[in-house]
Amino acid sequence: MFVIEVIPLASLPPQVPQLLSYFFSKPLLKGSVVEILIGNRRTPAVVVSSVSLEEEKASLKKSSFQLKKLSAVISEVPFVSNRQFRIAVWLSRNYFTPLGLCLKTVLPSFFLKKNYKLQITNYKSENNQKSETIKPIVLLSRAKDTIKTVETEIKKTLRKKKQVLVVVPEISMVGYFYDVLASHYETTVIHSKISSKKLYQNWLSISSGDTEVLIGTRLALFAPFLSLGLVIIEDPANEAYRSDMSPKYNALDLAAEVTRTYSAQLTMISGIPSMDEYYKIKSGLHYIRNDLKDLKPADVSISNMLEEMKKGNFSVFSQESKRQIIKYAKSRKKILIFSSRKGYFGSLVCENCSFTFKCPNCSIPFRLHKSPESLFICHRCSAVQKPPDSCPNCRSYKLRPVGFPGSQRLEEELNQILSNNSLKADIFVFDSSSIKTSKSEDEMLKNMEESNSSICIATQLIFSHRYSKKFDLILIPNLDSLTTVPDFRSEEHLFYQFAKILDFEPESIVIQTYNSESPLISKLVSNNYDEFYDQELPVRKIFWYPPFARLIKLSFRHPEHSKATYETRITSEKLKMAIAQMKLGESVKILDPSPAFVEKEKGLYTHNIILKIMPEQKADEILRFVPSGWIIDVDPKNIL
Known part of the structure; x- marks a missing residue:
């Protein structure tokens, strides 16, 4: 008889043992798949080790539990490789996830499905390979020069009979890279929208080494490469690289672990480095290579909207913006109006009593949309209501829209400007309200390309x-709205967005601000990010923010406000006591519990506890005191 240790493909609480032991009549290879019973539920599990019962007899006598027999063997042939085990363990330890x-996240979606057989062909060779850390490269490049910039590295890697992985943040970007690279190399694609059948075919092509270049979203990092030599991360600061589902991993950190596993080169490409990358460059942990080509700088003008209001201009566009729109529309040139909001206006308010119409399921105001009739839409839970004719609080009919204007409002004013000047232009609204599918997105892009005179009103979806x-004129109607989120990274994100705006190679840019x-x-317009970073880094060091400390957001959600408040307060005190008892005050800080920025969402109240932990401190020493039912978000997108 043998003791078989397995990892169940199910979510066990992180505070309990993650390896379960069973007995079986014969040993099973690591990576083979079995079926176990957890309660009365049949669950697949992956074998980690097999040990003779004789060797484990002494420890089993001391244990308080009785071994059960494996329910069934699904496959004696290993389906899971050592690298997949290693990445799963890294995810679990780094993000304190079952x-x-x-x-289960590391394995493909077709795993254990009928007619999709997997076999690890290079299992033994994996065991003999040693991991080597190669210093990552931060490569500065314009978006339109990206492929030319990395082509030399791709060719060099392929000459060594190694594979290349290109990771992009969004599916819509895959096509651009595929169209160029597939004409030169054996290229495969992986993302969440491809079918299980196609994914299976691509999976086999990658594991056999037939695929030379793989292009995909963050899912591609889990692909079974035969010999990976280069990982290219496009736009590494993009928030889409952070998973919203558990495990809440950051694809950039995962890419670094994958390159260590394969002893591959990691190259990150962007217009400007992130603040974390900038710090690592200055610390000698990353190389930097500047391949930015000198372009004719755009003519940037700033419109002070306070001065516009003093002059009687209450339009969403300044006089300078109107002049530029008329000038470029007459010349039939391409115009982009970068909108920070979709919809019509931020919200609707009663002028008499200041009553604000809020979503009943969330603690935020409804957004006002026109489609074509006026509608209230909640951007959190998607609830829809028709606006009333009068205020429910004081019965006043004086209701007016307030807040930052959205795409629909910009389109309305734009039509008025064109009409007043007898101009014609095709107006395209490029946001998630107008574009529901990839097909509609492609159709709009095609129509924009074919139009003789077009004006595009777009959110960051256009990036x-x-x-x-390419756009000849770019307007930013309200720069201030891009930094309204009270998060410590909001100004840093503004630099990323402006760098992407410059990628459209405009002749002129008009920025409106209060x-x-x-x-x-001034730093933004001159692209002087290094001066901003040098001023910001000492402040972050003082207040324990990245890159000098890790942030962990602990969130508790409950339908009752009092229960959410009570549970958060109790857990906070418990953690403070644990930190004091273990004498970790020099390496761990805990902020007092507080409601989330959007306290109520989809009927649930959310309260947060923020932990700041020094890099050398093991997070699991603290997180093991967090009760089950809490959401643990390591290195969160924000701390709101």
């Missing part, structure tokens, strides 16, 4: 197409 859930699209004297704007 090991079974991490292993996925900066590799191929704070034209801000020193941030």
Whole structure:
């Protein structure tokens, strides 16, 4: 008889053992798949080790539990490789997530499905390979020059009979890279929208080494490469690289672990480095290579909207913006109006009593949309209501829209400007309200390309197409709205967005703001990110923010406000006591519990506890005191 240790492909609480032991009549290879019973539920599990019962007899006598027999063997042939085990363990330890859930994330969606057989062909060779850490490269490049910039590295890697992985943040960007690279190399694609059958075919092609270049979203990092030599991360600061589902991993950190596993080169490409990358470059942990080509700088003008209001201009466009729109529309040139909001206006308010119409399921105001009739839409839970004719609080009919204008409002004013000047132009609204499918997105892009005179009103959705699209004039109607989120990274994100705007290679840019004297704007316009970073880094060091400390957001959700408040307060005190008892005050800080920025969402109240942990401190020493039922988000997108 043999004791078989397995990882169940299920989510066990992280505080309990993640390996379960069973007995079986014969040993099973690591990576083979069995079926076990957890309660009365049949669950697949992956074998980690097999040990003779004689060797384990002494420890089993001391144990308080009785071994059960394996329910069934699904496959004696290993389906899971050592590298997949290693990445799953890394995910579990780094993000304090159940090991079974991490292993399930690493495995493909067709795993254990009928007619999709897997076999690890290079299992023994994996055991003999040693991991080597190669210093990552931060490569600065314009979006339209990205492929030319990395082509030399791709050719060099392929000459060594190694494979190349290109990771992009969004599916819409895959096509651009595929169209160029597939004409030269054996290229495969992986993302969440391809079918299980196609994924299976691609999976086999990658594991056999037939695929030379793989292009995909963060899912491609789990592919079974035969010999990976280069990982290219496009736009590494993009928030789409952070998973919203458990395990809440950051694809950039995962890419670094994958390259260590394969002893491959990691190259990150962007217009400007992130602040974390900038710090690592200055610390000698990353190389930097500047391949930015000198382009004719755009003519940037700043419109002070406070001065516009003093002059009686209450339009969403300044006089300078109107002049530029008329000038470029007459010349039939391409115009982009970068909108920070979709919809019509931020919300609707009663002028008499200041009553704000809020979503009943969420603690935020409804957004006002026109489609074509007026509608209230909640951008959190998607609830829809028709606006009333009068205020429910004071019965006043004086209701007016307030807040930042959205795409629909910009389109309305734009039509008025064109009409007043007898101009004609095709107006395209490029946001998630107008574009529901990839097909509709492609159709709109095609129509924009074929139009003789077009004006595009777009949210950041347009950034996925900066590799191929060009605009002659770009307007930013409200720069201030891009930094309204009270998060410590909001100004840093503004630099990323402006760098992407420059990728469209405009002749002119008009920036509208209510704070034209801000020193941030002058640094932004001159692309002087290094001065901003040098001023920001000492502040982050003082207050324990990345890259000097890790942030962990602990969130508790409950339908009752009092229960959410009570549970958060109790857990906070428990963690403070644990930190004091273990004398970790020099390496761990805990912020007092607080409601989330959007306290109520989809009927649930959310309260947060923020932990700041020094890099050398093991997070699991603290997180093991967090009760089950909490959401643990390591290195979160924000701390709101």
